Amino acid sequence: MKISEAQEEQIKERVMQHAFQLEGLADDLIDHIYCYLYEHGTEKRDFSCQLDEAIHLLAPDGLETIEDETFYLLNFKKMILMKRFIYGIGLIGAMLFSSGVIFKIFHWPGANVMLGSGVIVGLLMYLPLWAIDRNKYKMVQKPLEKWKLNLGVASGVLVGLGTMMKALHLMGAGVTLMLGALIFIAGFLPVYFVSSYRKAIEA
Template sequence: MKLTVEQEEKISQYVFDQGLKIPSLSDDVIDHLCCVIESELGKEKSFDELLQNAIADIAPNGLADLENKTIFLLNSKRILLMKKLMYLIGFIGSVTLTTGITFKLLSYPGANVLFIIGFLTLLLVFMPLYAIDRYKVAISKTISERLKVILGLTAAIITGLSGLFKLMHLQGTQILLLAGAFIFAVGYLPFFFFTMYKKSIA
């Protein structure tokens, strides 16, 4: 049974309301939904029921999740390369930091330089890359998930810099430490426990 113009417009409007950013994906989803509903229309179920069933079948977690998976598949090689680079940087930073600490304990020359390089590599390169990766995962979720990533990264960087300033006897240590602690306690923790609470009752 063929869909009416009104029904086709309703399907198109539903897909449009989901905010998909890939036009070709939107067109494919609309075509798929129309074909599935047409094949079942006229039987026991109503149009609205068929639409909901078709949507649940093609995208159980929503069309936004379907789009994210499509983007991942289209960019999987680049994403995997970035992940490898991110973890390589994390490994290099960790080894450098550990070497610096070891040299410091053994009173070897170059300990401070290695420590600072490793620390800054982890703090200013690896952690932002990791946070961006986590943010991409959370981008289709609630705003609390995204804010948790942003505020957690900000608090970690500021607190880490305060520790580095303390070791190097630079001014501003207390301000950085207080700012980092404030963002962590007032910004990050509420979102962290809020998301934990939502998951516990879901």
């Protein structure tokens, strides 16, 4: 099937509707769809229907999934290394905190240091890195979901730190707790329920 200039523009228009971030991906998709229609298309059928079929064959779940899969393949090794580092940090934090609890129960020295270190590692290192990882590698894509994740992590970190500071009678504990609670109540909860509502009506 010969592809006219108008039909070629139609292909480009359909592909460019998606704001692809990976450089060159849109051109590759346009070429792929063009070649498919050139080989398998027919002038006896409506071109728009054939274009829809070609796109569906290429990406049954939408062209956005092509970018996600490509991004995943290009960054697979980095993602694995990052995850090992993040979960290693999480393991260290959990082990420190758990050991601190045991030391506290038996009144052994160093309990507070272990508890504090575990909380700091978990709240100031593991949680932020976990959130960055999910944002960076597009595990969370919708803006509302990103807000929910970031606000949840921020409020969790502040409330956790405030609680620890309160237990250790450190200055600023009340302010930290109040700020964390404010972010949770005025930020995270509204975003969470709006997100849940949208998911419910889309289901």
